[in-house]
Amino acid sequence: MYIITEGGPKALDLNFTKEVSQRSGEDIQSCYQCQKCASGCPIAEYGEMDTNQVLRMIQFGLKDELLKSKAIWVCVGCETCGARCPNGIRIAAVMDALREMAIEEGVAPGDKDIYLFHQCFLDSVQSLGRVHEATMLMKYKLKSGHLFDDVGVGLKMFLKGKLALFPHSVPTKTEVRRIFDWAKNKKSGN
Amino acid sequence: MKLAYYPGCSLEATAKEFGSSVRAVSKALDIELVEIPEWTCCGATSAHATNHKLSVGLPALTIKQIQNMGLDCVVPCSACFNRLKTTEYQMLHDAEIRQEMEKVLSFKFDGQPRVYDLLAYFVEKIGLKNISPKVQKPLKNLKIACYYGCLSVRPGHITEIDSTENPMQLDNLIKALGATPITWSYKVDCCGAGHSVAKSAMVTNLTGNILAKAREAGADAVVNSCPLCQTNLEMRRPQGEDIPVFFFTELMGLALGLPEAGDWWSKHLVDPSKVANAVQAG
Ligand code: SF4
Ligand code: SF4
Numbered sequence: 001m002y003i004i005t006e007g008g009p010k011a012l013d014l015n016f017t018k019e020v021s022q023r024s025g026e027d028i029q030s031c032y033q034c035q036k037c038a039s040g041c042p043i044a045e046y047g048e049m050d051t052n053q054v055l056r057m058i059q060f061g062l063k064d065e066l067l068k069s070k071a072i073w074v075c076v077g078c079e080t081c082g083a084r085c086p087n088g089i090r091i092a093a094v095m096d097a098l099r100e101m102a103i104e105e106g107v108a109p110g111d112k113d114i115y116l117f118h119q120c121f122l123d124s125v126q127s128l129g130r131v132h133e134a135t136m137l138m139k140y141k142l143k144s145g146h147l148f149d150d151v152g153v154g155l156k157m158f159l160k161g162k163l164a165l166f167p168h169s170v171p172t173k174t175e176v177r178r179i180f181d182w183a184k185n186k187k188s189g190n
Numbered sequence: 191m192k193l194a195y196y197p198g199c200s201l202e203a204t205a206k207e208f209g210s211s212v213r214a215v216s217k218a219l220d221i222e223l224v225e226i227p228e229w230t231c232c233g234a235t236s237a238h239a240t241n242h243k244l245s246v247g248l249p250a251l252t253i254k255q256i257q258n259m260g261l262d263c264v265v266p267c268s269a270c271f272n273r274l275k276t277t278e279y280q281m282l283h284d285a286e287i288r289q290e291m292e293k294v295l296s297f298k299f300d301g302q303p304r305v306y307d308l309l310a311y312f313v314e315k316i317g318l319k320n321i322s323p324k325v326q327k328p329l330k331n332l333k334i335a336c337y338y339g340c341l342s343v344r345p346g347h348i349t350e351i352d353s354t355e356n357p358m359q360l361d362n363l364i365k366a367l368g369a370t371p372i373t374w375s376y377k378v379d380c381c382g383a384g385h386s387v388a389k390s391a392m393v394t395n396l397t398g399n400i401l402a403k404a405r406e407a408g409a410d411a412v413v414n415s416c417p418l419c420q421t422n423l424e425m426r427r428p429q430g431e432d433i434p435v436f437f438f439t440e441l442m443g444l445a446l447g448l449p450e451a452g453d454w455w456s457k458h459l460v461d462p463s464k465v466a467n468a469v470q471a472g
Binding site for chain 2: 076080090157
């Protein structure tokens with residue numbers, strides 16, 4: 001079976017549909033396009049496609065289009081859609097699965113700042129066991145090039161004693177490393 | 191009463207006033223909080239947004255530590271609560287995940303749920319009937335918008351909250367403190383959460399809506415239970431917006447007449463002392 005896309009006719013990739021269902025644990029095929037999810041989505045205007053469209057594209061197996069999309073990155077995981085879906089589809093879990101697949105397949109993230117932020121956050125957890133906000137934010141700024149955003153707020157936070165200069169590192173971090181090794185080594189599933 | 195306590199990273203940094211007020215209020219309610227020794231980060235949004243295994247593995251380490259303590263554990267931060275409770279739920283309902291986590295972390299999960307949202311614990315386990323008699327300075331004449339946000343609310347089968355569209359636990363607590371919770375329609379809307387840094391303009395639009403609706407409904411202040419929401423509502427608000435935002439434990443401390451309360455206001459990015467002083471002046 002073929003589907004006509006903006007880029008011409010494409011074969012339906014039903015393996016993709018199956019894989020997203022398996023990873024997310026959600027019944028993608030039960031979506032009947034009522035759009036209840038999209039109408040309550042706080043980031044609907046930023047994602048370049050609506051939540052219900054994401055579901056339809058998974059049903060049609062449009063893997064490339066989805067994995068490189070901005071929509072999967074701007075989803076903030078608020079779970080509003082899932083709480084309202086008449087078919088009980090937790091779209092936040094579906095979005096998690098799509099992002100994870102995009103990373104595993106080395107697809108350039110549809111929003112590189114958001115992905116970079118997640119990386120800086122997790123690097124901090126991996127090396128210290130906890131997040132150290134000051135060094136994590138500095139790393140994000142250096143890598144993203146948004147060097148001077150938020151300098152004023154950062155200073156205010158610092159003066160209020162809310163941004164500690166030196167990180168606290170916990171001894172349990174060896175166990176944290178073990179978790180990171182396990183999570184990164186093998187392909188994940190649900 | 192003795193409870194295990196998971197503060198989470200924010201309460202040591204950007205939400206310091208939440209941390210101090212949680213401790214002060216718990217003490218006033220005769221609760222001894224035993225901080226989990228060497229607790230580690232729950233992984234927050236960044237783990238579940240990018241790596242499913244990490245999103246289960248990091249909180250599972252905390253589940254193991256809580257089990258070792260043999261106590262119920264309270265979690266003040268909505269975001270940490272959501273991650274810990276989700277993992278506990280998965281370990282309770284999915285044998286494969288449980289076995290995998292037991293192997294990676296070398297322990298045996300005893301199947302006992304122990305993770306509680308601190309707010310829900312106060313309202314349901316300690317009970318409002320035990321909190322209201324301790325109120326020394328009722329928050330009279332104060333109209334409050336109770337903002338629940340996302341992570342202590344959804345998904346409902348995991349958080350076990352009273353309602354995902356119109357929860358009332360925070361409203362009921364605020365009422366027990368003598369204030370008037372207002373009726374408004376943004377209590378479970380999203381503030382933009384973890385996109386605060388990478389998508390700040392988007393977050394400002396969302397918080398602007400929430401704060402404007404609170405004001406429109408007649409609120410003098412907003413109260414919430416999430417360090418992420420608090421930071422967004424204070425730091426990412428549109429210019430000129432001046433409605434103050436409190437953590438629920440700060441309003442409890444104020445109503446219970448705790449002397450420490452005065453130390454918390456200066457930590458805020460939006461000064462709430464006018465509202466707080468009006469209450470203290472009685
Ligand atoms: S979880 Fe994502 S897709 Fe669903 S409503 Fe929230 S932001 Fe939108
Ligand atoms: S609410 Fe559920 S059924 Fe309706 S469009 Fe969204 S995912 Fe499909």
